[in-house]
Amino acid sequence: MQRSLLASCRPSAVAALGLALAAGIAATPAAAAPFQCPQRGGDLVFGQEANVNSLDQMTSSTISTRNIAMNIYESLVTRDENNRPILELAEKMVESDDRLTYTFTLRSGVTFHNGKALTSADVAASFDRYKRIGLQRSTLDNVDRWETPDAATFVIRMKVVQPTFIEALSSFSVPIVIIPAEHKDDAPQQLRPVGTGPFRLLEFTPGAQARLGRYDGYKPNTAYEQATGFGGYKLACLDTVTFRIVTEASARVAGLETGELQGVEDVPTKSVAALRGNRNVTVLPLENWWIQIALPNTATPPTDNLNFRRAVQAALGAEDIMDAATDGNFRLNVGFQFPNQPSYTDAGKQFYNINDIAAARRFLAQSPYKGEPITILTNRDYPAMYNAALVMQQQMKAAGINAQLRVVDWPTSVQMSQQVNSNEWHFFHSGWGTQPALGALATMQFLASPGANYRPRDDKGDPDVEAAWNDMNTKPTEAERNAAFARMQQLVMERALAYPFGSLTKVQATRANVKGFRPFRIPRFANVWMER
DSSP: OOEEEETTOOHHHHHHHHHHHTOOOOOOOOOSOOOOOSSOOOEEEEEESSOOOOOOTTSOOOHHHHHHHTTTOOOSEEEOTTSOEEESSEEEEEEOTTSOEEEEEEOTTOBOTTSOBOOHHHHHHHHHHHHHHOTTGGGGTTEEEEEEEETTEEEEEESSOOTTHHHHHTOOSSOOOOOOGGGTTOOTTOOOOOOSSSEEEEEEETTTEEEEEEOTTOOOOTTOSSEETTEESOOOOSSEEEEEEOOOHHHHHHHHHHTSOSEESOOOHHHHHHHHTOTTEEEEEEEEEEEEEEEEOTTSSSTTSHHHHHHHHHHOOHHHHHHHHHTTOEEOOOSSSOTTSTTOOOTTGGGSSOOOHHHHHHHHHTSOOOSOOEEEEEESSSHHHHHHHHHHHHHHHHTTOOEEEEEEOHHHHHHHHTSTTOOSOSEEEEEEOHHHHHOHHHHHGGGSSSSOTTOOGGGOOOHHHHHHHHHHHHOSSHHHHHHHHHHHHHHHHHTTSOEEEEEEEEEEEEETTEESOOOOSSOOOTTOEEOO
C-alpha cells in the first residue's frame, strides 16, 4: 500500500508516519474559524542587525537573506513550529511502496506575485535551478529525475532509498523555494524576487533596507487554522514590512524605545534589563540561538596541514571566546547540536575547549608554519562573531601564531568564504543557528561536499567524513543514522575541520502594540498585526 501524506493529518497520525515518510504534521484539520486579522493595515519597521546584498534564497545561507526572503518565498514542503516536516505548496504527498517515488499534488489556486498561476512546470524549473547552482544541492544527490505528468502533479524518482529525503527537502536552511519557470536561468545571487508568499517585494536597496507589501492575491492553506513554522494558514495583516539594516546595537535599542522601530532582531545583553522595565516594549528571548563557530580553509597552507589546525585547536579556550562574544549569555556545549536535541552527542569532546598553549606549541613545531600572517575573516555586523574572532586572535598569538583580523561586512565575508581554493583567508567566523535547530542532517550538510564550509581543495571532501555523511542519509534506522552523526562529528573534531565554541541566547523585541509576533529562527510577519 502506498503511503499518503495529507496536509491535514491529525497529530496522533504523525508519529505513526515517522521518518519513513519523514513528515510530521502539527496542525489539525481546518475547522470553522481559521485565523483572521484582528486589525489590518500598518507599516512595521524591523531593525535587522546585518547587511544583505541578495534575496536569492537558493544561493545564500546567510541569516540576513533568510530573514527577508522567507516572507516572500514558499516551498513544496517546509517545517512547523517544532521543526517537523509539513506540506506547504503541496496539498498531498504519496510515497510508493518501494520508497523510490514521491508524488506531490499541488494546492490549487496558488499564484506568484506577478499573477501567474503556479503549475508543476514551475516546480520542475525551480528544482532544475537548484540542482545546477543551489548552495545545498547535495540534497538532490540521490534523486534520479523529476517529472510533471500534469499541471498539478510533480513526481520525484529516487536512485536509491533515502529515509531522510523529505527531512532534507523540508529544510529552510537553504530551501528549494519555488519560482516562476521563466526565472530558472537567473545567475547566482541574481534571482528576481518573485514568490508565492503572503508578502511581495516592493523595494530592495542592498545594505540599507528591503520593503515588503501585502500580496492581495495570496491564498492561505486551508488545511490549517493557524500559521505554524513557515507553513500553515498565513495572512498578511500588515500593509508593509520594512527590514531596515541597523548594524549598531545601540541604534536598534534607541529605535525600539522611541518607536522608530517596531521590532528588532537582536538586543544586547546589557540592554535587556532596562527594556524589560519599559511597558511599551516586549522582550522575547530565544535560547540556543546559534553555535558560535570558526571554520578553517583547508584549501590553502598552512591551514591545509592537520598539525597546524590542531595547534590552533589546542590554543583555543571556548569559555573566554563565548564570554566575549555574548557578554556572558551563553552555554558551553560540544559539537554541532544543542544539548536538548535527541541527536546530541559529545563525540569528539577531547578536542573541545583544550586551552593548552604548551600543547599548541608542540603541534606548531610539527607543522610547516614559519611565522607567516594568518588571516581570520570576520565582520562587525554580528558583534558576537567579531568579538569571538578577536579573542581567537589573542589566543593564537599566545601560541606563537601571527594571527591577523580581516574585517569586512557580513555578506562580503560569506562570499569570500565560499570561494573555492581561496588564499584570502585561513579561518572564517560564523554562527550556525537555523541548521542545528533543523537537526543533525541540516547541520552536517555544511561539512559535506559540494560546498563544505571548511573549503577542501577542489571541493573534494575528506573521504571518511563523506562516508559518515552518506550513512547519515541512507541508514535505515534512526539509531544507525545518529551513530553516523556521532562518527562524523568525531571525525570533524579530530581533524579540526571546524571549531565550535558554544551556544548563545538571542533576545528579540517588539513594541508592545505589535501582536502575533512569535520568536523563531527567522522573523515571520504573517499573522502579525499592530494595534492602533
